[in-house]
Amino acid sequence: MKIQTNLAPSAKSLALHAGVVLLLLALNFLLPEYHRGIFARVLVLSVFAMGYNLAFGYTGLLSLGHAMFFAAGLYGAGLPIYHLGWNVWPAFGAGILAGGALALVVGFLALRTTGVAFMIVTLMFAQVFYLTTLYFTTYTRGEEGLVLPQAVRRLSLPDGPLDLSDPSTRYLVALSLFTVVLAAILFLVRAPYGRSLVAIRENEERMRMLGYDVFANKLAAVVLSGTFCAAAGAAYGVLFGYVGSGFASIQYSILPLLWVLVGGAATTLGPLIGTLFMFYVIDTASSYTTAHLLVVGLVLIGVILFFPKGIAGTVRERWLRWLP
Amino acid sequence: MTAALRVEGVDSHYGHVQVLRSFELELRRGEVLCLLGRNGAGKTTALKTIMGLVPATAGRILLGDIELSGLAPHEVPRAGVAYVPQGRRLFAEMTVGENIEIGLMTRGKGRATRESVLDLFPVLRERLTQRSGTLSGGEQQMLAMARALCLEPQVLLLDEPTEGLMPSMIARIRETVAGLRERGVSTILVEQRVDAVLPVADRVAFIENGRNRETVAVEQLRADPQMVHRYVGVG
Numbered sequence: 001m002k003i004q005t006n007l008a009p010s011a012k013s014l015a016l017h018a019g020v021v022l023l024l025l026a027l028n029f030l031l032p033e034y035h036r037g038i039f040a041r042v043l044v045l046s047v048f049a050m051g052y053n054l055a056f057g058y059t060g061l062l063s064l065g066h067a068m069f070f071a072a073g074l075y076g077a078g079l080p081i082y083h084l085g086w087n088v089w090p091a092f093g094a095g096i097l098a099g100g101a102l103a104l105v106v107g108f109l110a111l112r113t114t115g116v117a118f119m120i121v122t123l124m125f126a127q128v129f130y131l132t133t134l135y136f137t138t139y140t141r142g143e144e145g146l147v148l149p150q151a152v153r154r155l156s157l158p159d160g161p162l163d164l165s166d167p168s169t170r171y172l173v174a175l176s177l178f179t180v181v182l183a184a185i186l187f188l189v190r191a192p193y194g195r196s197l198v199a200i201r202e203n204e205e206r207m208r209m210l211g212y213d214v215f216a217n218k219l220a221a222v223v224l225s226g227t228f229c230a231a232a233g234a235a236y237g238v239l240f241g242y243v244g245s246g247f248a249s250i251q252y253s254i255l256p257l258l259w260v261l262v263g264g265a266a267t268t269l270g271p272l273i274g275t276l277f278m279f280y281v282i283d284t285a286s287s288y289t290t291a292h293l294l295v296v297g298l299v300l301i302g303v304i305l306f307f308p309k310g311i312a313g314t315v316r317e318r319w320l321r322w323l324p
Numbered sequence: 325m326t327a328a329l330r331v332e333g334v335d336s337h338y339g340h341v342q343v344l345r346s347f348e349l350e351l352r353r354g355e356v357l358c359l360l361g362r363n364g365a366g367k368t369t370a371l372k373t374i375m376g377l378v379p380a381t382a383g384r385i386l387l388g389d390i391e392l393s394g395l396a397p398h399e400v401p402r403a404g405v406a407y408v409p410q411g412r413r414l415f416a417e418m419t420v421g422e423n424i425e426i427g428l429m430t431r432g433k434g435r436a437t438r439e440s441v442l443d444l445f446p447v448l449r450e451r452l453t454q455r456s457g458t459l460s461g462g463e464q465q466m467l468a469m470a471r472a473l474c475l476e477p478q479v480l481l482l483d484e485p486t487e488g489l490m491p492s493m494i495a496r497i498r499e500t501v502a503g504l505r506e507r508g509v510s511t512i513l514v515e516q517r518v519d520a521v522l523p524v525a526d527r528v529a530f531i532e533n534g535r536n537r538e539t540v541a542v543e544q545l546r547a548d549p550q551m552v553h554r555y556v557g558v559g
């Protein structure tokens with residue numbers, strides 16, 4: 001008899017994810033200009049949220065410092081483009097490497113703590129990073145930030161360069177990155193390594209007693225998470241042409257937590273749902289009233305009441321058990 | 325009979341409180357050794373110290389020729405000691421199959437180990453796709469044992485495996501432990517219920533205030549029931 005272990009994504013979940021990607025592709029041709037711009041931004045920030053979800057949702061590491069990984073990608077790509085005239089491809093690679101390396105160092109130190117101490121340590125590291133971007137204002141221009149010239153935001157391809165400032169190109173590049181990361185996360189979380197992360201979240205000591213090196217597994221999760229967040233940051237810089245300290249602030253460490261909680265922690269589509277939902281709630285509410293944060297607060301209370309495990313998390317719990 | 329596991333003069337502490345004091349224990353190859361004692365005597369701490377979860381501050385712990393006391397906690401199971409804690413601690417949201425898979429992955433064990441473990445617990449074979457949190461107490465205990473046995477250990481440490489189980493399940497657990505002995509696995513069984521374990525034990529070690537007071541063969545214990553009363557407080 002073959003054991004049913006569910007370690008590979010089911011046909012249903014593969015079809016669902018492919019459907020979501022195809023729908024997003026279709027939206028590029030259907031959405032008006034304004035909404036296409038919002039969606040492109042949401043897709044990149046969803047990658048940030050997916051990276052955060054790997055650490056928080058799947059591994060149970062409540063970090064308050066993931067803005068530093070996003071910003072490491074942002075600056076890692078943006079500074080070489082702005083100051084050294086690098087092309088987009090190597091700059092994008094540098095951004096990812098910067099975030100991955102930072103995550104390795106921060107993870108190595110921060111994972112010696114757990115729980116509230118881990119939150120505080122990651123917050124402190126992120127604040128140090130934020131203040132560093134302000135300290136070197138000669139190069140970063142601090143909060144004012146750097147605007148990457150349109151002329152250098154071109155992606156070299158064999159058929160000729162792509163202008164990343166073009167709305168449709170920007171949307172499609174954002175969607176490509178989103179698709180790659182979504183596929184990576186989908187396979188990762190169903191693979192043995194992904195299941196071991198969930199088991200570590202459930203009971204670290206038990207995993208140690210099954211012979212798992214919990215520290216090494218958690219460190220790998222932080223590095224992967226930081227790398228995905230850095231990829232989002234690097235993409236944000238080259239697609240939207242702005243690199244500023246605000247992205248390293250505490251607000252950008254809280255936002256992915258909020259998006260993941262609203263969308264559903266430890267679900268593959270939750271980060272997209274949460275980011276999209278929050279963007280449109282804020283956008284819609286702010287177009288009617290200046291007290292839009294009150295509306296956002298009330299909507300969040302409603303979400304928590306009716307979807308206590310986030311939107312995708314609750315849907316999985318109540319209706320679609322197969323949802324990854 | 326040679327020793328599978330030897331604990332020699334081990335001390336261990338929780339903060340400033342010393343729990344084990346020059347603790348000695350010898351587990352022979354292929355035997356079931358029952359560790360008995362009152363609440364707070366140090367039974368669970370003894371198991372946790374063997375596993376490296378509570379550090380030994382003196383003495384040494386040997387698995388054959390391998391000194392366990394210097395290893396990181398996650399290296400002890402890889403060396404060949406598996407531990408099933410009190411309360412089972414399954415991954416409740418995962419299926420039975422996934423729990424077993426998690427146990428198999430550490431040492432790269434494959435289908436043969438999986439089948440061998442499931443042969444010991446046929447009931448789990450029927451519930452592979454069921455969430456482990458929905459199993460009955462007895463089935464959960466079996467799954468906890470199955471997951472530990474995926475490591476193919478030389479030594480198995482069981483902490484109160486019969487706690488909260490009905491008599492028929494306790495008999496099943498006993499049968500399983502006896503079956504493991506046939507396979508050459510040496511077992512330390514921590515229990516408070518003497519009647520639940522005596523039928524399967526070869527020897528009994530009594531622990532009091534963190535010290536091993538006496539280790540006797542089961543026959544000797546049957547001949548002197550007062551011994552149980554002396555160390556455990558029940559007859």
